[in-house]
Amino acid sequence: MKQIISLIQAGIVFGTVILFGATGETLTEKSGNLNLGVPGIMYLGGIAGLIGVFFYEMNTPVPNKLVCIAIALLCAFIVSMLGGLLFSLLTITLRANQNVTGLTLTIFAGGFANFFGGSLNKLAGGVGQISVAVTSAAFRTTIPGLSNALGSIGQILFSYGFMVYLAIAIAVALAWYINNTSVGLNLRAVGENPATADAAGIHVTKYKYLATCIGAGISGLGGLYYVMDYMKGTWDSDGGIERLGWLAVALVIFSSWKPKRGIWGSYLFGVLSWLYFYLPGLTRRSMELFKMLPYLVTVIVLIVVSLRHSRDNQPPTSLGLPYFREER
């Protein structure tokens, strides 16, 4: 029983990282932009938040927890949005190939983040490993009372920092926004058929820019959560963020572009990713097989969805295509 609770908890923490990434990417893809730079954007979010609070904690004798959180969130969101802006500028205004631009962004941002991560470690001196203890602790503060009461249910539902609930809230809000508001309807139209949206008087370029930048901002929070909660406020350049970033891209497909489906999908991915750790008697070799599971599930979902031919579960029709009004 304890093992199962522990697995679920690990799955939810893991899932939250990719849920941020996937929710942001879903918003971006709804506008018809396929940003394969998600891992890079998550790198940017992680490193920016870390740099921000590192300097705050270093220069303040008694750091305030709320200020720490605000600085981390703000830095992560803004720098990730800048990453999204770069992607938008290249693909929307200059009409560069989205796949190439996205992959390049991932490579660029990975190098960028690890460079500054390494520099931070050096700045921190001592053991060569930085730690923003106060902020990390703030991020990991659970709701007082609830996590210890209620027994195992409390442990499964309430033993996390606030970012877990923020991720759910953002996903639910995004689903509602896309499906119920006029702006959401317009956004879907832009991703499906920009020429139609344009003829209907929708400012296609504006929608694409906003969706891509805000989407990147949300994705970047995944990187921040990874650094502050998952890594407990340290930087580690082993490429962990990148691996999770690709899972986030897979999750968008798994959830068939539905943010709410992404919530449980992300936890499922999390549980599947950690399963190898909890199954007894696995060798190093068979462990790797179990690590494949999330990707395997995505492939199966893709196959099932394609077989069912359901038009409601398809990617936005013009996903990955540039739009130019006067193209003939």
Place this chain on the structure above:
Amino acid sequence: METQKSIKLVCITKTFGEVTANDAVCLEIHAGEILSLLGENGSGKTTLMNVLSGIYAPDGGNIFVNGNKVTIRSPKDAFALGIGMIHQHFKLVDVLTAAENIVLGLNENKLVDLKNVRIRVKEICDRYGFVVDPDRKVFDMSVSEKQTLEIVKVIYRGADILILDEPTAVLTPQETDKLFAVMRNMKADGKAIVIITHKLHEVMEISDRVAVLRRGKYIGDIPTGDTNPQELTDMMVGRAVSLNIDRTEPQNLTERVTVRNLTVRDIDGVKRLDNISFTAYGGEILGIAGITGSGQKELLEAIAGLQNIEPGASITYLPREGKQVELVGKTPQDIKNLGVALAFVPEDRLGMGLVGNMDVSDNMMLKSYRSGKSVFTDRKTPRELAQQVVESLEVMTPSLSTPVRRLSGGNVQKVLVGREIAGNPALLMTAYAVRGLDINTSYTIYRLLNEQKMRGTAVVYVGEDLDALLELCDRILVLCAGKVSGIVEGRTAKKEEVGLLMTHLGEGAKA
């Protein structure tokens, strides 16, 4: 009644790179009037209307609404002035419902309020006689339903100037009649309507006034009552053109291809062709009529070797020289080498047969690059052929090295059909060869097909325009839902008879 609207376009100029699509065009549009905009392919009709509806920005010229100069920078500006355009390729989002498509981009409320939309859509439908189900998704709709939705959408947005770009190109005769009835209702309601069409009999039937464009220039306008098809054609082309299809009596009929018990299923296992049998003779034109998607494409592709054929079928073919051969089981390449040519013009024109990013001569080469002994391809012959096609069919292109994608739709088609005919086939199959082509080019293509027929080629002509089918073809095979609904004589059959066979299985199906 609101004030009578009028629109005046003065000296509109629009260029795409080196091509001048509109050259100082002036045009007036009045309320309560149906204006036909007539012109050959690439004469700039659609471009002009795209300028008016804010899709293209003009390079020069002014637009006046009720005497006031206006600037239309985007479709939104056009809506605000009451201008709405129904595009040839529908501007609808497939995965959304009718109601969602209607309110798209309007932002009337912060939240989407479909209840209110349904009520207002019903009002519009009742007023003009439309039938639209607001909760149906667009991907479930037929072409004619989509078109109705487009019109309702534009009226919902308060348009009182409606521009319809080739609205009848995709409709059956019955659907066209329905559309015209609705257009008359709208005219009576004081709306101004501009209709772009190539079909002269429709111009005569529906419009009050005709404006003619030729090669981007405005030629003139004339009340429909004061003119006739011949005069309009001459205005459009700039010289006298004969409007008769010379249908010679078929001579030396030889059995060219005989299809027996042909059944084809698609990927989902649905029968697209069901037990089709017929014979096409060299020296005649066999027309194939049917509602779009009744199996025309599959039939031609089956003969060309591009479809998986169910067992039990036979397609025997007699080349110009040599013995009868069985085509079932042969590769498309073999079939092509036996003298079977297929010119299929799909809806997007570039989907099959031509490569958009390649120029005219390279597209000619697609057919010939395998021939020749050297490792290097022969570029000279295709270029000569391209030159010849461009000249004989009057393809409007800045040069032979312009990518085909940049040409207007009609010109793209001329390149495709011209290439297939140039191959000197024994069996020439064309599908929608004149789709969207102007009258002059259409007749050029009819003439070319007739020349092929006189040379003893078996011509299979899949067409949409029943009038043209009845004038051109010696026999017409009517398809209905993948079955042969009947085979009629082109010289004696009535349009209504064919129309009926298209929608209901005739006696031919039982045989």
